[in-house]
Amino acid sequence: MIKLNLLAVLTAILSLTFNANAAFDIKARTAILQDYLSGEILYEKDADKSIYPASMTKIMTAIVAFELIRSGDLDMDDKFMVSENAWRLSSAGYSSMFIMVGDEVSVENLLRGIIVASGNDACVALAEGIAGTEQDFALLMTAKANEIGMENTNFANASGINNTENNSTVRDIMIMSRYLIKNYPDEYKYFSEKEFTWDRTGGEPITQGNRNPLLYKNFGVDGIKTGYLAVEKYSLASSLYVNGRRLIAVGSGFDTKKDRSKESAKLLRWGLSKFDLIEIAKANSVVETLDVWLGKKDLVGVYTKEDIYKTIPKARKKHLKVSINYNGPVQAPIIKDEVLGKLTVSYKGKMIEEYDLLAFENIKKLNLFSRLIRSVNFLIWGDV
Numbered sequence: 001m002i003k004l005n006l007l008a009v010l011t012a013i014l015s016l017t018f019n020a021n022a023a024f025d026i027k028a029r030t031a032i033l034q035d036y037l038s039g040e041i042l043y044e045k046d047a048d049k050s051i052y053p054a055s056m057t058k059i060m061t062a063i064v065a066f067e068l069i070r071s072g073d074l075d076m077d078d079k080f081m082v083s084e085n086a087w088r089l090s091s092a093g094y095s096s097m098f099i100m101v102g103d104e105v106s107v108e109n110l111l112r113g114i115i116v117a118s119g120n121d122a123c124v125a126l127a128e129g130i131a132g133t134e135q136d137f138a139l140l141m142t143a144k145a146n147e148i149g150m151e152n153t154n155f156a157n158a159s160g161i162n163n164t165e166n167n168s169t170v171r172d173i174m175i176m177s178r179y180l181i182k183n184y185p186d187e188y189k190y191f192s193e194k195e196f197t198w199d200r201t202g203g204e205p206i207t208q209g210n211r212n213p214l215l216y217k218n219f220g221v222d223g224i225k226t227g228y229l230a231v232e233k234y235s236l237a238s239s240l241y242v243n244g245r246r247l248i249a250v251g252s253g254f255d256t257k258k259d260r261s262k263e264s265a266k267l268l269r270w271g272l273s274k275f276d277l278i279e280i281a282k283a284n285s286v287v288e289t290l291d292v293w294l295g296k297k298d299l300v301g302v303y304t305k306e307d308i309y310k311t312i313p314k315a316r317k318k319h320l321k322v323s324i325n326y327n328g329p330v331q332a333p334i335i336k337d338e339v340l341g342k343l344t345v346s347y348k349g350k351m352i353e354e355y356d357l358l359a360f361e362n363i364k365k366l367n368l369f370s371r372l373i374r375s376v377n378f379l380i381w382g383d384v
Helices: 019-023 054-071 084-088 107-115 120-131 134-147 170-183 187-192 257-274 368-381
Strands: 030-035 041-045 079-081 104-106 195-198 206-209 221-229 233-242 245-254 275-281 288-293 299-303 308-313 320-325 339-347 350-359
Touching: 030 170, 030 257, 041 257, 054 107, 054 120, 054 134, 054 170, 054 187, 054 221, 054 233, 079 107, 079 120, 084 120, 104 107, 107 120, 107 187, 107 195, 120 134, 170 221, 170 233, 170 245, 187 221, 221 257, 233 257, 245 257, 257 275, 275 339, 299 339, 308 339
Parallel strands: none
Antiparallel strands: 030 041, 030 245, 079 104, 195 206, 221 233, 233 245, 275 308, 288 299, 299 350, 320 339, 339 350
């Protein structure tokens, strides 16, 4: 990750439309790649095409549980009794945690069974324990999807197994994945676990490996979730974290497991090799100081409310300029969080984005005598 100095006008590489992907393709029916910090979409292929999300559905199952835990309505140590409905999915050829009817299983173990082992039985047990029925839990999932901007998603169950009403898009799965990583960084670590051992009832403990093949390739992938349905074929939501930079990729409609692994890795590596991430400003940190007129301080720091990053194609050297614009010097008194100017990002002389610059602190006005002295100095010497 490259950090640019805002004290000077910045020049870097930029492509607004990211046509760099024109000569690049992967073997998937639909796919998308996003730079996490900038939010820039680096690649997309029929990203709004409707898909059956299969076990990628389980990302939302985990999110709903994480939110309840954070609110205090659920605890990792809480235990839910396994129903026959849940148990049936451990005995019908589905991905399973292998829980038994009547087992009392902790929320944490169910979540690990869902995230690592992709257990459909664990999904039903968790859903019933939280909402009473899996159908009611699916309503919570869909409501959360709508809340976070997944505009083309409906969840009909907690596991993603065959149901024509369980549908989404790779763009929506990307939005969901980004939400998970941003809002639950500690809980997200479960998605990087390579194995989970369940000390099952009535038999030897079962250890299962994580189905995400990219976790074993040692190039920075730390999640997220595989999927498979005969009608949809293979899918994968994946995320890579290298040197402070994160990419999120989602693909669906891979013909084989091998294609899913190879093409997803290809997409992530392409994003790393073809683009740079540039840090322009960190939220709530001083990015520049402005001159102050007739204040008890001569300078005031300004900041932005949000992190500002840009993703820049390495192969195209265009002009990205970042400038500070304000009417100065700024006259005291200054109130903290008052808008004092603009941070402007432009390309080829055209503004593409603008952000408010806010006062970092209160600055009081000088008393009358001091103001008079300062004014006289300015008239004689030109000093601010």
